[in-house]
Amino acid sequence: MxxxxxxxxxxxxxxxxxxxxxxxxxxxxxxxxxxxxxxxxxxxxxxxxxxxxxxxxxxxxxxxxxxxxxxxxxxxxxxxxxxxxxxxxxxxxxxxxxxxxxxxxxxxxxxxxxxxxxxxxxxxxxxxxxxxxxxxxxxxxxxxxxxxxxxxxxxxxxxDEFLLYRLGENKDNKLRDIVSTIQAEQDQIIRAGRNSALIIQGVAGSGKTTVALHRLAYLLYQYKEQISAGKMIIFAPNRMFINYISEVLPELGVGDIQQNTFSDWASNVLGLDEAPSDGPEALTEWFDHRSQNRLDDHELPGRFKGSLLFRDLLDQFVQQLEAACLPEEDFMPWDGAKLPLTTIKLWYEEEYKPYPLARRKERVLARIHRWVEMELKGAPSAAALKERKSRAAQREKAYAKKWPDLSPLPLYKAFIGAKKMQGLQLENMGAGIPKSILKVTQANLKKNIIKEEDLPALLYLFTRVDEIDGNLRFDHIVIDEAQDFSPFQIAVLDRFCKGHSFTILGDLSQGIHYYKGVREWNEMQVLFKPEETAYFALTRSYRSTMEIISFANNILRQGVGTDLLAVPVFRSADPVKVIKASGAERLPVIRRALDRIQKGPYKTAALLTRNLNDAQQLHKELSGLGYDLNLIDGRKSEYEGGISVLPVYLSKGLEFDAVMVTDVDEEYYGQQDAKLLYVGATRALHELWLLHGEKLPAYVTVDDPEIAVTAWPEN
Structure with a gap:
């Protein structure tokens, strides 16, 4: 003492x-x-x-x-x-x-x-x-x-006494910095060199998001003469998550770093009126157990359009386009004057070949205009000059229209076969696209409907045919929840990034978006040379208690069949509560649990339902009984803390003091949805409840009373 x-x-x-x-x-x-x-x-x-x-x-x-x-x-x-x-x-x-x-x-x-x-x-x-x-x-x-x-x-x-003290603190509605408790394995990632693509596999609660944010602050300090905050960007899974992490960088004295979703950023680059997204309705359809299909990867639009094969097909299309883009004719500004096709071809195929296609087109047309101006100097009279000028202007305009429109959307429509490009005879690229995907995409594009899965292709066409403005280039890119990104997305972003400077982080065990994303990190690693990438695994979980982590590990072990298990910090609390509550008894049990949670020391709690409809209904019922709850439905851009009701798939990336997952039945959380239940379970810091009906999923066990119990707490 x-x-x-x-x-x-x-x-x-x-x-x-x-x-x-x-x-x-x-x-x-x-x-x-x-x-x-x-x-x-x-x-x-x-x-x-x-x-x-x-x-x-x-x-x-x-x-x-x-x-x-x-x-x-x-x-x-x-x-x-x-x-x-x-x-x-x-x-x-x-x-x-x-x-x-x-x-x-x-x-x-x-x-x-x-x-x-x-x-x-x-x-x-x-x-x-x-x-x-x-x-x-x-x-x-x-x-x-x-x-x-x-x-x-x-x-x-x-x-670890101080670490345990900080981990035991309750959560508010914002993610906080961990600068006083950074661990050795986290510090190694934070201080890694900038000119490499870091791929970080981190179990739930390993602090990977916070580590990535601290890495940005470190890079700005270490390379302040070479990079700037305004040239950095964080790609987050949704707008609410951006709000949730918004205070970490200011706490570290860092401002001006861009934070966006891929969809919003890509739409801005492409000049689209509205950002396409997997909205709440689409996600509900995907995650509702009744619509879970088992299509092969090549039949899933998100997986196929996110593949490097799709990129290769686009490359073939652009190569054909380059060969067929130039009008095969002489240019005659007025009768008696001719610029031979051979001369135009020389400019297009040799002098301007180093430029991307759109710039080549621009330079050839500008060169033709300069040639016309030189020819006009030989006009025999003022009247002839006036007539030739007028005629030349008309024919230049008509000639320019014979070139294809090289903006991304018309090109993509031509590639998919939803629209023919005037004057171009291109091989049908649709032969390499599964018919089911091709048919739906053609129908959408004819109605000018762009899906989120189409954005990488549109961006890629933009980068292939045009120059990337310096204002669009980044010194460093952070991608959070990267298991939901496709290899094609990363490849496209690399074209906007200097020196392959990435921090790519995620958790394969949380890859709940079956229809997109990656199953293994080597799908992204192959995009970079071995010397340009590094892989880190964060296996220690700092978020949840030992009981919650052990319970969640069992879901992974028996339900997912993976060895990407979390190692807990020695912080013990109550066992996980697995309570039978279905039908008429469901709501009283939820109310009883909520009342207990509200009397405790917690600042945040979450009720996680299987889908959006269930969340809306539960929110309506509980609000009618006087509970002050926040409904998170994918439309909000701000996480407000307190007690929230939301579908489990929207909880990814968030954390709460206490969590209750409803309807944990075989019907709703079958073997194919074990990752989804794992996500729900690992949102809890201190206390986890699972409510179920007659039959629990086979992979959920309550054999160890120190980890999980089926009885109500005594107090």
Whole structure:
């Protein structure tokens, strides 16, 4: 106890000195008039001062979260304080070291031992770690001091006490940063080099989304001269998820990073009036047990149109288009003047060949116009000049119309066979497309209906025939829930990305969208050279209790047949409740459970139904009984916290203090839907309920009373 009091008083005095230094520096910086002139040097200096003001203001409430006592080889023992933002001092040693700095990596990677090493710009730095201390400061008040390593004390090399303390906290309606509890395997991903495609397989609750967001903050710090926040983008599964993760980057002092869904972004690039999507109705149809078909992969539109085979067919189409695009005729601006086809072909096939097709077309037409202008100089009279100008303008316009429209949608319609392109005799590409997919796609395109599955092809045609504007190129791309992306989507995005700089993260065990996405990560890995990609597996789950993770692992083991199982952090709570409640007894049981949850300490809870119709009906019934519930139906762009009712497939990526999954019956959650139940079960942090009817799915077992029980809790 004395040691704790001594440590607390030491840190309290250090905090007071730090806050005093920050306050004085802020006063000094705020006393300097803001420069608004046009001198470039002064503008740069003002930008630096403004950044310092913002960083110090941010640091003033919670200046640091950790302390590491490190002795570099040949040096002296130095206490290093780690925070979200670095704070300089009067000496060479900063008051607070930015968590992204090289030496700060020791705070995350050190797991005990005689020595520690970190990588700095000047090479590997070796030394000794004497103390690793977690510090909780909220609103300038020192709340907690926990030593997770002390070389002078006996005990575990590195204790998980502080991690367990943070994991035990209840959730609100936003994802939060984990900068004070980043684990060694997560830090390795965060600090990986930028010019590679990182593919991260992470079990539910492994923190993969948060790790990816921290990686963005790290890349901006490490490569600040080479990349910018505005040239980064996060592709999220839906708009509500974007809102859910919206506060992590600002907490880390990072702004301006684009966050979007693939559908919305692609539609904006293509200039579509409305973004196509797998809307609530379409998803309900897919996930309703009555419409679960078992089509082969090549018969599923999303799988086929997302395949590299589909991309190869488009490549063949573009090659034919290039060969047939040029009108096979001389150009005659007026009678007696002729630009031979051989000359035009020379321009098209040789001089402008390095350019994409649309730019070649543009340059050939511009070259013809310049030739016409030169020829006009030989007009014998003003009257002849006027007549030739008029005639030439008409014939240039008519000649340009003989070229095909090279915008993506007309090209895609021609490729699918939904529309013929004037003057072009192209081989029918439909021979390589399954007839069932071809027929439906042709019918849709004739009605100008574009499906989400068509977007990769439209984008690919855009990149093949036109130049990508610099404003559309990214320095880095993050793709969340990447198991629902297709290889073709990744290949298209790579054309918009510099240096194959990707963070691709997901969980194959949560691949509930049977009709699209990937089944194995090598479907994406083959898109990159071996030296351009790296694979990481995050197997440790920090979200749920041991009981919930063990229960969910059993679903994977017996229902999915996978070895991608989660390793729990030692955090124990109540067993999973598997309660029989169907028919007339279903609603009273839900009410009883809700009342119990509301009396507890939880901030968030979820009722997960099998489909949207069930969610709407349950929300209506419970709201009529006076419960304050949020219905999540796929249309909202904001997650509001509290108690939510939603179909299980819309819960992916979210987490709640307590979760109740309804109608867990063989009829609704058969073997083919084990992944769906796994998603539902792993949304819970502290408490999980499953309600079922007469027959549970065969893969759901309650053999171990320490993991799952079938009786009501006593209190």
């Amino acid at each position: 004395e040691d704790f009091q001594s440590a607390y008083q030491e840190e309290k005095a250090r905090l007071d000195r730090t806050l005093d230094t920050i306050d004085k520096e802020l006063v000094r910086l705020r006393g300097i008039p803001v420069y608004t002139g046009h001198d470039y040097t002064e503008q740069v200096l003002e930008a630096g001062r403004d950044q310092q003001r913002r960083q110090l203001s941010q640091s003033g409430q919670e200046p640091y979260f950790g302390r590491l006592d490190f002795e570099e080889k040949g040096g002296t023992r130095t206490p290093l304080y780690i925070g979200k933002v670095g704070v300089g001092g009067e000496t060479a040693q900063p008051i607070v070291i930015d968590w992204r700095a090289p030496v700060a990596s020791l705070f995350y990677s050190f797991t005990g031992g005689d020595s520690a090493v970190y990588e700095a710009p000047e090479g590997l730095i070796e030394g000794l770690v004497y103390l690793k201390r977690n510090i909780v400061i909220r609103k300038q008040i020192l709340e907690r001091v926990v030593d997770t390593y002390n070389s002078e004390e006996e005990g575990p090399a590195v204790s």
